[in-house]
Amino acid sequence: MPVDQSLVGKAFPPTSSHAVTEEHVRAFAAATGAEYAGGGAPATYPIVLAFAAMNAFLEAESIDLFRIVHGEQRFSYERPVVPGDVLTATLTVASLRQIAGNDIIGTTSEITDADGVLVCATSATLVHRGPAQ
């Protein structure tokens, strides 16, 4: 079923806040074979927030995660994420089009710290695949 076109421009409620711990940053880095040596978290760490925001969006719209394939991801950083940060993400549906039975969903998420200051802006293209032929 195609995703509802009226979603374009809609901002979803902010995710619950995520406290960044050294332990979690270490686990995230280790999962990709990297070693966390203190300082800023790996550059792709903000996906933890963006993904939580995407999941909430998919649930709200009754879209199955297993039908989602990632098309594109971009991060623009104001500063590195560091342990001690308390972050939330707010997702907006930026664009929506249908190609060959798939929905191509463009989203942007702003990741802000406990003071509401922007840490990272990220955009994602999600491909919502139709049923297998």
Place this chain on the structure above:
Amino acid sequence: MTLPTQTYTITRDDLVRYAAASGDQNPIHQDEQVARGVGLPGVIAHGMYTMALAARAVAEWFPGSEVVSLGCKFTSPVVVPADGGVEVEVAGEAVASGDADGLTTVKLVVTCAGQKVLGMPKAVVRGPHR
């Protein structure tokens, strides 16, 4: 300046660890049947896993630098076999802006079995030069 190509191996266990750390429990990254059910050739790595490897290479090439931006398209899936793993190569070309901003653009080429898996991956870093 051409940067030394980095080679990393991805296993199914890595994907399970990454799913837990990132929160992305999409079963197409862990369950062969679900992956094939949506028309994929098998269990595939999270796109963000491959992107994390690109970021890891950048961090290894530019220790102590700060990433200003990072982006790519996910153009081809990285299929991860149940046994052993799959190798991903990250190559890079660095171009310093030469301006006072101290920015360096890193154009990446990320391949698996000789095929590009990310579309136009690029990072911009600020800070200590190589």
